[in-house]
Amino acid sequence: MKKLYASIVIVLLVSLRLSAESLTQLEGSFKTGPAIILIATLLTFVLVGIFFRAKDPADYYAAGRKISKVGSGMAIASNWMSAASVLGMAGMMYGFGYNGLAYVVGWTGGYVLLLILMAAQIRKYGKYTAPDFIGDRYYSRDLRIVSAIFTILISFAYCVGQFGGIGLMFKWILGLDYSWAVIIGSSVVLLYTLISGMIGATKNMQIQYVIIVVSFLIPTFIMAFKFDYFWLIPQIGYGAAVTDIVQGIPAPNISNGVALLNAYGHDLSIVPSPEFAMPWDPSTGTTFFQWMAICFSLMVGTAGLPHVIQRFYVVPKVTDARWSVVWGLFFICIVYWTAPAYSSFGKLLSSNPEVGVLAKDAIVVYTAQLAGVNSLVVGLLAAGAISAAFSTVSGLLVAGASAFSHDLYVRVINPASTPRRQLQVARIGTIIMALAVTIVALLKLGLIAQLVSVAFSMAACTIFPLFLLGIWWSGSNRTGAKAGLFAGILVTTISLTYFIVGLGGGRLPGQEFISYWLNVWYFAWIGAPLAVIVNIVVSKFSAPTPLEIKRFLAEQVHN
Amino acid sequence: MESSDQFNFSLFRPRNLHGRKNRNVILNMLLVWAVAVFGFQILLRIIEKPTPEKALADFNSVWPDATVRDLKTVNYQTLLNSLILVKGKNMVNTDDQMILNKAISTITFSVAPDSLKSKMLSEISEIKELKSKIALSDGQEFLDIKSSILTLEKGFLENTALFTGLKSGSLEEKIYTASLTDEYPAALSDASLDRLPEIMKLYLTHNQSVLTDTLFLGFPFHYFYTAIFLLILFIGLCILYNVLIEWRLKKEGVTE
Numbered sequence: 130m131k132k133l134y135a136s137i138v139i140v141l142l143v144s145l146r147l148s149a150e151s152l153t154q155l156e157g158s159f160k161t162g163p164a165i166i167l168i169a170t171l172l173t174f175v176l177v178g179i180f181f182r183a184k185d186p187a188d189y190y191a192a193g194r195k196i197s198k199v200g201s202g203m204a205i206a207s208n209w210m211s212a213a214s215v216l217g218m219a220g221m222m223y224g225f226g227y228n229g230l231a232y233v234v235g236w237t238g239g240y241v242l243l244l245i246l247m248a249a250q251i252r253k254y255g256k257y258t259a260p261d262f263i264g265d266r267y268y269s270r271d272l273r274i275v276s277a278i279f280t281i282l283i284s285f286a287y288c289v290g291q292f293g294g295i296g297l298m299f300k301w302i303l304g305l306d307y308s309w310a311v312i313i314g315s316s317v318v319l320l321y322t323l324i325s326g327m328i329g330a331t332k333n334m335q336i337q338y339v340i341i342v343v344s345f346l347i348p349t350f351i352m353a354f355k356f357d358y359f360w361l362i363p364q365i366g367y368g369a370a371v372t373d374i375v376q377g378i379p380a381p382n383i384s385n386g387v388a389l390l391n392a393y394g395h396d397l398s399i400v401p402s403p404e405f406a407m408p409w410d411p412s413t414g415t416t417f418f419q420w421m422a423i424c425f426s427l428m429v430g431t432a433g434l435p436h437v438i439q440r441f442y443v444v445p446k447v448t449d450a451r452w453s454v455v456w457g458l459f460f461i462c463i464v465y466w467t468a469p470a471y472s473s474f475g476k477l478l479s480s481n482p483e484v485g486v487l488a489k490d491a492i493v494v495y496t497a498q499l500a501g502v503n504s505l506v507v508g509l510l511a512a513g514a515i516s517a518a519f520s521t522v523s524g525l526l527v528a529g530a531s532a533f534s535h536d537l538y539v540r541v542i543n544p545a546s547t548p549r550r551q552l553q554v555a556r557i558g559t560i561i562m563a564l565a566v567t568i569v570a571l572l573k574l575g576l577i578a579q580l581v582s583v584a585f586s587m588a589a590c591t592i593f594p595l596f597l598l599g600i601w602w603s604g605s606n607r608t609g610a611k612a613g614l615f616a617g618i619l620v621t622t623i624s625l626t627y628f629i630v631g632l633g634g635g636r637l638p639g640q641e642f643i644s645y646w647l648n649v650w651y652f653a654w655i656g657a658p659l660a661v662i663v664n665i666v667v668s669k670f671s672a673p674t675p676l677e678i679k680r681f682l683a684e685q686v687h688n
Numbered sequence: 689m690e691s692s693d694q695f696n697f698s699l700f701r702p703r704n705l706h707g708r709k710n711r712n713v714i715l716n717m718l719l720v721w722a723v724a725v726f727g728f729q730i731l732l733r734i735i736e737k738p739t740p741e742k743a744l745a746d747f748n749s750v751w752p753d754a755t756v757r758d759l760k761t762v763n764y765q766t767l768l769n770s771l772i773l774v775k776g777k778n779m780v781n782t783d784d785q786m787i788l789n790k791a792i793s794t795i796t797f798s799v800a801p802d803s804l805k806s807k808m809l810s811e812i813s814e815i816k817e818l819k820s821k822i823a824l825s826d827g828q829e830f831l832d833i834k835s836s837i838l839t840l841e842k843g844f845l846e847n848t849a850l851f852t853g854l855k856s857g858s859l860e861e862k863i864y865t866a867s868l869t870d871e872y873p874a875a876l877s878d879a880s881l882d883r884l885p886e887i888m889k890l891y892l893t894h895n896q897s898v899l900t901d902t903l904f905l906g907f908p909f910h911y912f913y914t915a916i917f918l919l920i921l922f923i924g925l926c927i928l929y930n931v932l933i934e935w936r937l938k939k940e941g942v943t944e
Contacts, residue, residue: 226779230914234725237919241721244926245714249933359906364916368907375908380859398859400776401741406911407894408732412779417733421726428725448934455926462919469915479778481859482866486778601699679695687697687707 159304163508167302170340170512174321174519177336198449200335202456205440207334209236209457210341210464211287211521212294215514217578218465219496220489222472224576227408228415229472231423232578233465235585237458238424239431244454247432250600251441252450253686258528259435259592260536266599267610268675270541275614277536279591280435283584284529285566287436290580291518291525292318292570297491298515302508311570314515319563322523323556337520342463344513347506348497349470355500356397356474357384367470374476377401391478392501399480405473419651423582426653430585433593433657436521436528471496490577526559533558574632575650582650586624589653590617594660600686602665603679609668616663620656624649706940713932717925724921732910736895743770744892751885755877764799765853768792769860774891776863784887791881792864793872799851811844812870841865 214236222229256262259280264273295318296311303310349363359366380398381388389397404410409417431437440457441450475496479487487495493514497507534555539546546554574580594613598605628649630637637643647655702708747770750763759767774780775788793812797805815837822833845854845861854861873880902909907916937943 224779227911227914230911233915234918237922238721238725241717241922241925245717245929365905368905368912371907371911372903380857395862396859400773400859400863401743402777402779403741403894403896404777404779404891406908407896407900408729408736408910410894412777412891417729421729424725424729451930451933455923455930458926459923462923465919466916476778480776482776482863603695603697676695679697683695683697683703687703 160302160504160508162504163302163511166505166508166512167515170516171317171321171519173336174516198452199456201440201449201453203338203460204334205437205453205457206460206464207338207341207517207520208440208524209437209461209521210338210517211581212291212297212514212518213578213581214461214464214468215341215345215517216294216297216490216493217290217576217581218468219471219475220492220576221578222469223475223487223492224489225413225415226405226410228413228420228423230469231420232427232582233468235424235427236431237462237465239428240454240458240461242428242432243437244451244458247438247596247600248441248450248454249447250686251438251596252447254600255685258531258535259438259596260532263592263595263599263610264536264540266678267595267605267607268678269607269610272595272607272610272614273536274541275618276592276595277532279587279618280532280536281529281562283435283588283592284525284532285562285569286587287434287581287584288522288525288529288562288566289569289574290577290584291522292566293573293580294490294577295515295518295522296570298494298511298518301491301494302511307573308571311567314518315563315567315570318519318522319526319560321519322526322559322563334520334524337516338460340509340516341513341520342460344509344516345464345467345493348500348502348510349467349474351502351506352474352497352500353470356389356477357382363470364466367473370470370473370477371406374399374405374473375401375403375407378477390501391481391484391499393481393484393499395481395483397477399477402476402480405476419648422648422651422654426586426589426651426657427582429589429593429653429657430582430587433588433591433596434585435532435588435592436524438592438596439524439528439531468493474500526562529562530555530558533562579650583625586649586651586653586656587621590621590656590660593657594664598661598664598668600682602668603674603682604668605664606668606671606674608671609664609666612667613660613664617656617660620647620652620659623647624652624656706936706942709936710933713929717929721922721925725918728910728913732895732897732899735897735899737897738893739896740889741773741892741894743773744888746770747888747892748885751888755875758798761799761851762853764795764851768795768852768854768864770888770892771795772854772860772863772867774888775867776859777891780891784883784891787881787883787887789867789869790872791876791884792867793869794874794876794878794881796848796852796868797872798876800848801851804847808844808847809870811840812868815840815844815865815868816870 213232218229218232218236220229221232251262254262254266256265258277260273260277263276264270292311292315295314296307299305299310299314300307303313305313346363349367350360353360353363353366356370358369377400378398380396382397383389391397404412409415409420440453471493475487475492478496478499479485484499494507494511497510534551538554539551543550591614594617595610598613599610623643624647627637627640627643627647631640631644697703697707699711699714702711746766750759750767750770753759753763754767771788771792775785775792780788797808800808818833818837818840822830822837825833845856845865848854849856852864854864899910899913900908904912
């Protein structure tokens, strides 16, 4: 173990030394320093993955239940903080102002629901995967199969945004075409997941968390210091930058007699831009309803995401499940308090017409570049963003592969399969899914945060109601669950159909109405409550839940 | 014999005292959570008022006359400034930017002396051509083109400073030069500029209230509340829930 850590440290130190000697070009070319940091980081992940690789299905699915609550909290945070958190969220605030904050609140507030309504109860129920729970609780093979399929679809939708983020960062570092960058990045993340499984992934997630946080925080201290904001706590210091954006800064902004300039030599100045901070500003094209719908959908989706729920199977005790949520949320918030700082500094630094509007999904890296932050630090930031995408993708691929292997293959297709065969099937599932995601990611269907929010709405409409009622109401039965799931799937299908038709330039009846009220980024605002109501109503009028299920819930899950 | 009803359970109908206390904690937490998140946004919505920026009032005071007759130079300058302030916002969409560019160019040529107009027009065309080349260049070629653009812009601004009233070296001046186009309507009354008042209203009106205008730790208060405080509250709620639940479990001697 010590040898492993020593070799990791040596690899990182050598790469830092080498990369310090090279300068970052601004755009469109191979960047030596960031590339070395990226390779060193990936090498570290692979080493850890090999060292802690899965030896049997229990290890592959649930890390052998050997993870502590703080470790699990770090893994939750790392698993959670994807390219959407590190790259996409700041991009949403940069592009859509206050409405971007709906993502910050939605992706953190959901953890309160997760803790209060789910975490400990899921651990007490004692199943490995979401379809396991649903199949068992609703005593239905059909529901197990459908929920397994939706687990795969949700993981798939989530992965598309991540692969897009990985592609963007590989493109920035390697100076490649986006398509090649996606293909190379996808191949690396697939290789890593295949050799590590979840136990390696869980260890890696802890390392990835440290890399994400360190790489994400350092540039904000530098930028706040450089542009004369309160740099000791940049998460507070950027508040004055928000106010400066609202009120405008006439050029030149002087600090200690020296004009503050961006990397292109432009004064740090901006015309009054209240639209950046004012709620649902008309000029951003967003509305109050959309803020509420996005926030609600993301919150409920958080509590229904299979790969998030799956984290609670890996903790040894019920109390650890509860505290791991708190630790996870705290670790997540460190990054979420910081992300708006990037959008604010990005807004200030790109206010000069010569810089122009920056690509939203790359705003984090561009902001650090424009601020003239050392190329080494910007490279580390890009590596951190890739780490974020990697950690999430590995968790998602494992969740998807688990659903394929454990819930479909073992439970439905071949119950007599050996553990070795199960592991093989899990790995084949991982490869198929990664290939399919790569193809969709190449289509660039939307911004990272938006693509990811589709997965949240899907989870909120399908998995969340089954868990919520399955845990908290013994009266919810198989028929009700099927009806509720059907309602959730119906809303999901309508929204996705209109979205896909709209993308192709087509029009269906009520296209504008559906595109606004059942938008693909937030359709769960109506889909999730509808699925819950249908489940309750149908359960009331159908055969009751069997005695043994009620008894198990009452005695084991609720003490 | 065991009855099915004996094990009936729901969040709202707990089976014992422990369950009732649990339910109360959960419902109270959910209430605080919902009010803090959604209640605050609803409050923001209720008390907000569409508030125009000063530039919109400036624009509205001049625009009606500008479409029917020639204005004094100072009024053109007011109009120009208000248009530049909108053009400088980097949330303006491409179509609206084109209209703003046209209006800015029309005003420029309305104010400029006739003797300068042809020179200005050729300089704008030259700058436009160089800007299209710079996007495809790198290295020394990039630096040379950049230098040529700066020289041309400097000369142009020296010639126009007297009637545009823009401060030398200001951001407004940079936005102005970036907006000029050689394809512009002859008068502000042209149909292609009909949407201008609508565009100005869109980008210069914001939903403001006492919650957005009050500063707290440097932030507009509502921004601090949503971006910083709510996250602290979420962590606080989670800790409180865990402490309460575990304290109760210990007190009641329940082992999980």
